[in-house]
Amino acid sequence: MDRITRMLDLLRARERTTTGELAEQLGASERTVRRDLGQMSERGVEVAVTPGRHGGVRLVRDSSLPALRFTDEEALALALALALGAAAGDSRLAAAVAGARTRLSRVLSDKYGAALASLADVVAAQQISLLGDDPVADAQLLALALATARRHHVQIDYRGPTGTASRPLDPYGVVQMAGHWYVTGFCGLRRAVRTFRIDRITRVHETDLRIVVPPDFDAQATVAAGIRGSGTATLRCEVLFLAAAEDVRALAPAHRMEILPAPAGTPAPAVVGVIRAEPRHLRAVALMLLGADLPLEIIVPDALRQRLSAVARDAAAMAGKRGTSASGPSPASGPLLLTDLA
Structure with missing residues (x-):
């Protein structure tokens, strides 16, 4: 292995290094390292060298992989598979997954590199894992993730209550929530934003038609509202x-409880939580x-x-609070404050 190839391997494995560190690792002088860095452009490699005390060497773009060649789409598919795969949810493999995705992103063109970075941020925020309740086909999930990242229109076959039908869809986002995978976007059949469970999609055909995602569109909030x-x-x-809203959100996920602004005049911090439930679920x-x-x-x-009130009476009885009235607080006495039950 020649010195430049060894240097390239060192740069691939690090976010930033220095010419001194490279020289030490390679057993060469810093002058030789600087000369080799200047020759890397001939190998399709772009390197940023920042002089000064706080400077360093950073790999910007690497159009080659050792012993392997990928097209932009192949590298994007591999990187998305890492981002969306079950391995990304295993903390023991998190560093390896992140490193592999970073290396692959450097192979991609600016267009696909930006798409991957955007989707990877969403994946990281959601802590996505393939471990869910659905028998989701990897091919359908990856196809929708790719189309979403590339902002391409798709045709899907969706299995609904009355059978399977073809639907034109502009995919705005792929989301995992409540144990299921969803794709949400503009449905050409209904002429409105709709959300679909991916385990019920039997075919995905990506087209070359470009779509425009509304700048204020929130895929997570849309799926939560749909659920x-x-x-x-x-x-x-x-x-x-x-x-505060963040403290209330910790009580239940967005698909279980909607958080709305408090009525005008309510002292801050305050919010209203809305939960839809069946009578049999009120105890929960x-x-x-x-x-x-x-x-x-x-x-209400x-x-x-x-x-x-009944649950509070039961809790007080189990705690041995003999001073609590057997009848408990009167439901007709007005709104019940949790602090009144202490």
């Missing part, structure tokens, strides 16, 4: 939390509120206020 609205819950539970909602350790006020329904 909240897809059930048959008959009760709308509204709770005023006298706490009450238990969540009782364990929230946040000051709160139930707005009365049934939730009554259920929380």
Whole structure:
């Protein structure tokens, strides 16, 4: 292996180094290292060299891989597979996955490199893993991820309640939530934004048609709203939390609870949490509120206020609070503050 190839391997393995460190690793002088760096452009390699005390050497673009050659699309597919694969969810492999994705991103053109970086940020924020409840076909998932990154229109075959139908779709985002994978975007059949479970998609055909994603589009929020609205819950539970939104969000994921601004005039910090539930689930909602350790006020329904009172009485009895009235707080006495139950 010649010296320049060895130097290239060192640069691939590090975000930044110095000519002195390279010289030490290669057993050469810094002058020789600087000369070799100048020759790297002949091998399709772009290197940034910043002089000075806080400077260094950084690999900017590497159009080759040792013993392997990839097209832009092949490298993007490999990088996305790493980003979306189950290995990315294993903390023991996180560093290796990140390193491999970084190296692959340097092979890509500016267009695909930017697309990968954007999608990788989304993946990192969601801590995505393929471990879910759906038997999702890897081919469909990767095809939709690629089309989303490349901003390409797709045709999908979707298996719905009445059978399988073809739908034109502009994919705006791929999201994992509540144990399922979803793609959300503009559906040409319904002429509106729609969300689809990927395990129900049987075919994906990517076209060359470019799409434009609305600049303020939030794929996570859109999917969460779709999940909240897809059930048959008959009760709308509204709770005023006298706490910051980030503290309230920690109680339940976005697909379980919607967070809205508090009514005008409510002292800050305060938000309203909205949960849709069946009557049989009110006890679970009450238990969540009782364990929230946040000051709160139930707005509606009365049934939730009554259920929380009953749960509080049970908790007081188990804790041996003999001073608590057997009847507990009266549901008719007004909004129930969790702090009143201490």
